[in-house]
Amino acid sequence: MNSSYYYAVELDLVCICVFFVVLINLWRTGTKLRIQMLSILTMVIIQCVLDIVTCYMSDMHSGDTLTLQDVCKVNHDLFTLLYSLKSFTNLLVPYAIFYITYNFTADKIASKEAKLVLLSIPFVALSYLTLSSPISGHILFLTFHGEIVHGRFYSLLVGTTGFYSVLGFVNVLKIFSSKKDLFRNITRAPIDEICIYSAATLPFILAPVNLLFNVSIVSPGYAICLLYLMTINLYMRISIDDLTALNNRNELTAYLDNLMNLNEKERSSTFMLFIDVNKFKHINDNFGHNEGDVVLMQLSRLLKATAESFNCFLCRYGGDEFIMIKQHANEEKAVNICKFIDDSVTRLRDLSLAPYELSVSTGYVRFDKRFRSPRDFIDAADKLMYETKRNAKKNYTHFNKKAPVKISI
Known part of the structure; x- marks a missing residue:
């Protein structure tokens, strides 16, 4: 096997390993879109396998080998079929991504099904031309000298692949826009946002390029994208609260551990506010847990805006x-x-005109040398929050270095 084919096969094998890692991780998440994502991963793995096989056959059965041996007629037909299937997967994967993201973003569109049928017509037409290509030669055919030549409709295959890549990319951007509160927690620096959008864009750019220049670069693009998105997914599962999209307790622990490393002056200028919803159990018991979740989501958005305003x-x-x-x-x-x-x-x-009282109790405490662990810091703020909750007046309570003091508002 010559060096170019060898490196192409080696790269595909690495990509397959990455896809299996992502697949196993995805299977364990239990996400709603797990089946759809697994189907896309399966298609991409098949695409890599077909690329490996066609690379091997191109190297082993090229040139005079095809012209001089009658037995190679079988290999000739098989090679054309496999190459057509490989071209079909280049079209299928962008369409599958478009199909899944379209259904995700178009839930409230009345004519969703009609538009989907209309947008799927090019895929059906090009699928027929590509899969029938070993017989008709419309998309590609193998010459007597063992070379793959593009058919008269090959440019339509490239254009259709690009068309679904653009549609899929637009839908992905819509999804990102609808989840901007969630992504804001994981894009804490401009480079993070650049990486996310670059990872999401890469496969859509490479899909038509893969066909246009007849190079196997789309699989590494999918591998980079999926591996990066898997890393983000793992981070979100570990550090982000599912309901409110805020940081969770794990992220708090990491943040407080960093605070413990500050010097005394910096620590003494740090304050923790502990916030609790008053009579939340009453809301859950009398209006249902769904209403309780609505309260938490509304309050989380309010607190997030406050946190951004006060840094x-x-x-x-x-x-x-x-x-x-x-x-x-x-x-x-x-x-x-x-x-x-x-x-x-x-x-x-x-x-909100809610049929229940909505209010919060807040206690704050200064982070000083009395607190030897994050747990002590949290417990102090928690205690003072409950002291505020017990007061009839709206008081905000804090620890002084000498004794607890109440500040009446």
């Missing part, structure tokens, strides 16, 4: 409890944040 770390600690951490602050700033949260929740309650 705070925010996480859902569990149940109806949230934690906000503000660095480089003083007690006045901590009280102002508490007041801002309370006023915002009051406006939310008035606008």
Whole structure:
């Protein structure tokens, strides 16, 4: 096997290994789109296998080998069939991605089915031309000298592949836009956002290029994209709360561990706010858990906007409890944040016209040398939040270095 074919096969084998890693990980996630994603992975694996086989046959049965041996007539037909199947998978994968993302983004479109049928006509036509190509030669055919030559409709195959790549890419961008709150938590630097969009774009660019220049570069593109997205998925499962799309307790632990490494001056200017929804059990018991989830999602959006305004770390600690951490602050700033949260929740309650009382209790504490672990810090803020909850007046409670003090608002 010559070197070019050898490296192509080697690259395909590496891609297959990556696809199987992603496949196993995806199977364990239990996500709603698991079956659809597994079907795309299976198609891409088949595409790699066909590429390996056609590379091997191109090397072993090229040139005079095909012309001088009658027995090679079988290999001739088989090679043409496999090459046609490989071209078909180049069309099938972008269409499958388009089909899945279209159904995901067009749930509320009344004429969804009609538009899908209309947009699928080119795929059906090119599928017929490609799969019948070993007989008709419309897309490609093998010459007497063992060379693959593009047929008269090959440019239509390239164009149709590009067409579905563009449609799939547009749908992926719509999905990203609808999940912008979720992606905002994982794109903390501009380079993160660039990497996500580059990974999502790469396969759609390479799919038509793969056919246009007859090079096997689309499989590495899919491998890079899927491996990167799998890494993001793992991070989200570990660090992001499913319901609110906020940081979860694991991310809080990592953040507090970093705070423990700060010097005393930096730690003393760090405040933790512990926020709890009042009478949340009453809302769940009398209006249902779905309504309770709506409350948590609305409150999480409100707290996220507050955290962005005051440059705070925010996480859902569990149940109806949230934690906000503000660095480089003083007690006045901590009280102002508490007041801002309370006023915002009051406006939310008035606008929502909910048949129940919506309010929160907030306690804050300064991070100083008395706290030797993140657990001590959290427990202190939790204790003071419950002290605020027990008060009839709206008080925000904090720890002074000498004794607990209440600040009445």
